[in-house]
Amino acid sequence: MRVQRWTRTSKLFTAGTLVAALVLAGVPLVFESDVVQKLTTLLILVLLAVMWNALAGYGGLLSVGQQAFIGIGAYGTVFFAAQGVSPYVAMLLATLLAGAISVPISLFALRLRAAQFAIGMWVIAEVISILVRLDQNLGAGTGISLNQLNQYEPNFRQAYTFWLALAFTVIFLAALFFLLRSPLGASLQAIRDDEDAARSLGVRVAARKRLLFVLAGFGCGAAGVLVVANTLFIEPSSVFSVQWSAYMIFMVLVGGLGTFEGPILGAILLFAIQTTFTQGGPWYLVGLGATAALFALALPRGLWGTVEERLGLRLLPVGYRVVEARRDETAA
Amino acid sequence: MTVTNAVLQGVFLGAFYAVLACGLSIMFGVMRIINLAHGDVAVLGAYIVYVIVERTGVPAFVAFAVALPVMVLLGYVLQLTVLERSLKSGILTPLLATFGLSIVIQNLLQLVFSPDVRSLGGSAGSVTTASWQVTSGLSVSALGLLVLVVAVLLFAALQLFLSKTRAGWIMRATAEDADAAELAGIDSRSVYARATAIAVGIAALGGLFLGIRSVFDPVSGPTQLIFAFETVVIGGMGSLWGTLLGGIALGVAQTVGAQIHPQFAVMAGHLLFLAVLIVRFGGGRLVLRTA
Amino acid sequence: MTLLQVEALDCRYGLLQAVRGVSFDIAQGETLALIGANGAGKTTLLRAIAGAHRPATGRVWFAGADITHVPAHRRVELGIALVSEGRRLFPSLTVEENLRVASARRRGRWNVDTVLDVFPLLKPRRHMPAATLSGGEQQAVAIGRALMSNPRLLLLDEVSLGLAPVVVDAVYRSLGDVIGEGATVLLVEQDLTRALQVAGRVVCMLEGRVVLQGEAASLDRDRVVSAYFGLRRPA
Secondary structure, three states: OEEEOOOHHHHHHHHHHHHHHHHHHOHHHHOOHHHHHHHHHHHHHHHHHHHHHHHHOOOOOOOOOOHHHHHHHHHHHHHHHHOOOOHHHHHHHHHHHHHHHHHHHHHHHOOOOHHHHHHHHHHHHHHHHHHHHHOHHHOOOOOEEOHHHHHOOHHHHHHHHHHHHHHHHHHHHHHHHHHHHOHHHHHHHHHHHOHHHHHHOOOOHHHHHHHHHHHHHHHHHHHHHHHHHHHOEEOHHHHOOOHHHHHHHHHHHHHOOOOOOHHHHHHHHHHHHHHHOOOOOHHHHHHHHHHHHHHHHHOOOHHHHHHHHHHOOOOOOOOOEEEOOOHHHOOO | OOHHHHHHHHHHHHHHHHHHHHHHHHHHHHHOOOOOOHHHHHHHHHHHHHHHHHHHOOOHHHHHHHHHHHHHHHHHHHHHHHHHHHHHOOOHHHHHHHHHHHHHHHHHHHHHHOOOOEEOHHHHHHHHOOEEEOOOOOEEEHHHHHHHHHHHHHHHHHHHHHHHOHHHHHHHHHHHOHHHHHHOOOOHHHHHHHHHHHHHHHHHHHHHHHHHHOEEOOOOHHHHHHHHHHHHHHHOOOOHHHHHHHHHHHHHHHHHHHHHOHHHHHHHHHHHHHHHHHHHHHOOOOOOOOO | OEEEEEEEEEEEEOOEEEEEEEEEEEEOOOEEEEEOOOOOOHHHHHHHHHOOOOOOEEEEEEOOEEOOOOOHHHHHHHOEEEEOOOOOOOOOOEHHHHHHHOOOOOOOOOOHHHHHHHOHHHHHHOOOEHHHOOHHHHHHHHHHHHHOOOOOEEEEEOOOOOOOHHHHHHHHHHHHHHHHOOOEEEEEOOOHHHHHHHOOEEEEEEOOEEEEEEEOOOOOHHHHHHHHHOOOOOO
């Protein structure tokens, strides 16, 4: 018996993913600006799904308040740009700001039990939203535009935004990927399986969860930055809306909680549903909510998780596989 | 408005929050479930009363007498279909399933009733607007007093139920140790269904009061949920009278906060909630640990 | 007449198998002692009989009917009552409330007053919360609660655990009255001597399996001890 990290399938697939990233980079050169904008939205969804899964699937932390960081990312960008910083630099700063703010929040939030954590994060998002609303410089309740982006020609702007989105997605996916492959990743799995047992083995549960929380803070902040870059206009009621959490929950539950590939699948699905049902209005949201609830009750592993379990398939090598030794490998 | 009057209004507001939170508290106390659709259930109750009022022209309170059994039945159905299943899985499942349910209810209401804002104040009679001027600075509204009296009676009735009736003992026993309860011959499934039915019925009462004292629309649910949850946490999770006190604390925080700045009302409540969480769970030890 | 029959029962906790292919039966009016070291599977077996644990395979027959898939609370109505290991009282309920929540569907001689007669030490504690009681008092309430359902089969899981010998004597004396009236009892007991005194038949378990069965009187104590500890097992 030996322990294996890479299988032929996962080697192929990882190589394929890298190629796909390179191919995607060519998108703005080929497609029209509105297609690029749509694909940017898809990347935002992927990023959000992966981050929410990092929290809930790998950390067991169900947050209904990640929109706090989305909002910080979006409004942070507007704020820094208004200070005279070049818009794309402002975006990087805003991402850092979101991550930085997540640290003090984590000191308090991570002590809370499941329901208190979920709704506590929601309340924190509401508090930040109210604070933003009170600030006239940030457009108060009516919203604000990132006018500084108008210095770029629309096609270039859309291209830069897309590349930024691609860069963010690749960076955060890679960060999570390496995190999970490291000893940290194994201890996260242990925490997920049995927190008390892991703690008794010396696994520093709190530090691990904090790392995931801060990573998700950065990631959701990045998503917020991309939202304002992509749509130019933001208002508190949309950017701090709990609707974002609803989307994240749907994507991860349907895609596959606790799997690496699942959230990506979920994001693609949500994107497909959104583009098909733009006129749907409340009906498609009813469908989303009902589907999320059904998956929580009946298919907790999500689509990808169920497939993975049935086929023993792992496309990206984040785990280990125990392989029965072939006859020629055992000693006589 | 003097501070004393603000506190008094806060007590009345708090009594409303307590009624709103009561069902959430019951479900948590008995099943350890936080129903994220609780606010939407209350709003649903308000809509059912609204429909009856619109169709028949009866006063809101009469309409409620009809809406209540419907809601109680809905509570049974909710438990036996969605919640029962979610109890058997992990801790996250009830939260996720009820969150999905919340979205379903909000959007179904939006489809049936349109996003327009409604109110039950008009059909509730003179109680909506009547008030007495106690002193030059203090005014007592009939509605506020009514809600306060109903809240106290409601909690007293629940207290009596839980401490003096066999059904109440059975519910407490199941809450304390469902496994031992089963072994003593108690059908925990039906106890849970009863608890949810009661919780949903009381939530509907909260919806009625919401509709009378202010307005509601299909997406009012989440706001009510946050206030209800804050009430339960401030008062102490799992404590019945704590929920009443928590509601009053939240109400007073909001009305006093409004004195400082009109937009500060809700924020004051959030800050009180977060402060309680920090003190109770954070232990005040916000020291950076070396990892 | 056979009251309880356990047939090839397998019970698991996830991947861990606690009960392996256990079969035995109990006749009406019998007292059977189930003995074995910690982790032998005795509590799991008792819980499976009471309906609190679903077996992976195998069947349970009670008074001729297959009750394998009957839920625990229904089994109480049929006449099976379990006194759990560790008492498991409802802490905030009083002694009387703890007794009264038990199912009263079955008619019989047991009610609050007759139970208190058998356990007179509880009479002054009638309206006190169960959490304030001493270990021996709690055990009495736990047994009383099981009796309230007027069971045909009484299952007792380690009633002597954590109690002073004097207290255990008192508990067993009261139990003696109950047993003397013809109840069918299956009891799990760590104290070998007491088990052999009280029971007519003995079943010994080791690592989930039955390794010894027989009449208490005819069993050699050394034989029981070696079965208990698994000595002289085939390699």
